[in-house]
Amino acid sequence: MTKKQRLLKGVLSVILSGCLALMGCVPSSGEQGNADTIRIGYQKFGPLSVMKARGTLEKQLEPHGIKVEWTHFTAGPQLMEALHAGSIDIGQGGDTPPIYAQAAGTPFVYIGAGEPRPESEAILVPKDSPIRSVKDLKGKRVALNKGSNVHYFLVSALEKEGLSYQDIHPVYLKPGEARPAFAKKSVDAWAIWDPYYAAAEIDLGARKIADGKGYSSNREFFFAQKDYAAQNKEILQILLKELKITAQWYNRHPDQTATLLSKQIDMDIQPVTKAIRRVKHHVGPMDLSIVQEQQRIADTFTRHKLIPGKIQVKEAIWQTSEPKGRIAK
Numbered sequence: 001m002t003k004k005q006r007l008l009k010g011v012l013s014v015i016l017s018g019c020l021a022l023m024g025c026v027p028s029s030g031e032q033g034n035a036d037t038i039r040i041g042y043q044k045f046g047p048l049s050v051m052k053a054r055g056t057l058e059k060q061l062e063p064h065g066i067k068v069e070w071t072h073f074t075a076g077p078q079l080m081e082a083l084h085a086g087s088i089d090i091g092q093g094g095d096t097p098p099i100y101a102q103a104a105g106t107p108f109v110y111i112g113a114g115e116p117r118p119e120s121e122a123i124l125v126p127k128d129s130p131i132r133s134v135k136d137l138k139g140k141r142v143a144l145n146k147g148s149n150v151h152y153f154l155v156s157a158l159e160k161e162g163l164s165y166q167d168i169h170p171v172y173l174k175p176g177e178a179r180p181a182f183a184k185k186s187v188d189a190w191a192i193w194d195p196y197y198a199a200a201e202i203d204l205g206a207r208k209i210a211d212g213k214g215y216s217s218n219r220e221f222f223f224a225q226k227d228y229a230a231q232n233k234e235i236l237q238i239l240l241k242e243l244k245i246t247a248q249w250y251n252r253h254p255d256q257t258a259t260l261l262s263k264q265i266d267m268d269i270q271p272v273t274k275a276i277r278r279v280k281h282h283v284g285p286m287d288l289s290i291v292q293e294q295q296r297i298a299d300t301f302t303r304h305k306l307i308p309g310k311i312q313v314k315e316a317i318w319q320t321s322e323p324k325g326r327i328a329k
Contacts (some may be wrong), residue, residue, distance in 0.1 A: 017096040036133060037187040038235060039069045041079045044265040045195055046114075047246045047281055048092050048219055053260040054249075057242050066235060074174055080223075083108055089228040090239065094193070095219055096147025099298045102316050103307035107226040109318040111288050112240050114220035114247075115282040118212030120194040120275065121150050123157065127205040134161040134210050137168050140188035143181055146172040150191035152297050153216040155304060160215060163305055182206070193218070194275035195267060202271045217293060222283070229318050237320075241285065247281040286317050 038061070042048040051057050060070050076093030077100065083091050084106040101108060105275040123142070125131045131140065134157045138168060144150050155165050171178075171187050174197045182190045183204055192200065200206040211220045222243065250257050258273040263270070294313040301307045 011243055029300045035070050036065055038090060038232075038239070039071065039088045041071050041073050041088040043073055043075065043079065043092060044267075045275065046092060047243050047250055047283060048222075048262055049264060050250050050257055051242060051246045054246070055244065055266050057239065060238050060242050061235070064235070064238075073177065075148050077145065077146045080108075080147075080172075083223060083225060086225070089225050089232075091223045093221055093223065094140075095217065095221065095294060095297055096149050096301075097147055098221060098223060098316070099152075099294070099301055099311070099313075100147040100307060101311070102298075102311045103301075103309070105274065108223045109226050109229050110221055110286045110294075110313075110314050111224050111229060111236055111318045112222040112243065112275045112283050113286050114284075115280065116217035116219055117279040118216060118218050119278045120212070121153050121216065121218050122192065122197050122208045123154065123183070124190045124192060124197065124200055124206040124212040125188065125209055126182070127207045129188070129207065131189060131209060134158065135163065136209075137189060139167070139169070141169045141171050141186075142189045142191060143171045143173045143187040144220040145174055145178070146170075149193055149216070149218055151306075152300065153212050153218065154191045155300060155306075157210055157215040159248040159300075165306075170279060177318055179204075190233050193257075193267070194278060195261075198271035198275040198278075199267060202274065206233065219290070219293075220281075224318065233320070238320075243283045247283045250276075251280050285320070291317060 016180065040048065042052060052070050061068060070080070071088055073082065074096030078095055079091045080097045080101040082088045084101060084104065098108070098110065123134065131137065137158070142154065144154055158165055158167065171181070173181060175192060178190055178192065179189050179196065179200065180186070189209070190200070201208070224236060252259070254273070254276045258269050258276050261274045262269040291314050298311050298313055302310050
């Protein structure tokens, strides 16, 4: 690693550990939770949100004397910052946030993965925009949440259509900031995920020029602090089992899921229902093909100098009691 790369890694680490602390949102790095509490960071969508709404994990952990503490995050990068700071034990996110986190030295491990969901992310434009394809984004202002799942999706889509990330003007905005900017046409396009994607289609008449198909798998991943995973194997196995059950319930009961989530995330039921019906959920282990998929994403970001130096995704995989040899070390 060169001196410049070491400096960039250090800056990334400082940003991750300090930005939320400066905002007063998370404790300083290294804070540990109580042994009788599991602290879970979740986002607006997916099995974790449904599990919280149904209260099923609490029932499974009660016999073990473990309580559950939930913290909501608007996106994966913010959640990974909290994991880095030590204010949560467990989290969920897309494919890109863990790449940035590992590059910054965040002590975490992947504990599970979902199925591909390329249909649940998209590049949107206003309905009257002359932009018709990814190629038309050249020279345009594109809003996205930096370090989120759509960051890789956008980079991949541009590359496969003969452009580069340098051919656009990225505008880094969180979903709550990007929506009004998109509505006022302060940006030309918006790379976003569900349920914000569905809400923009319904509320703003946004038009999709591309979704993740052919560009990005858009898997959901589940993470744990490295020390927590090493010390709480049984608790994590209970969590993962309940996540699998919740994902199955989610798929079988889309209308009930929509009702639960719309109340929990304070969003109209119509876009929530649309987002839910776009994809199916499944939670499984990190097998070799998924690790290789994540490694390709990491290598892409290294090539574009979006992260400092090369990382090895396989070094951040939780080693469970499942059959050996699945992940080559």
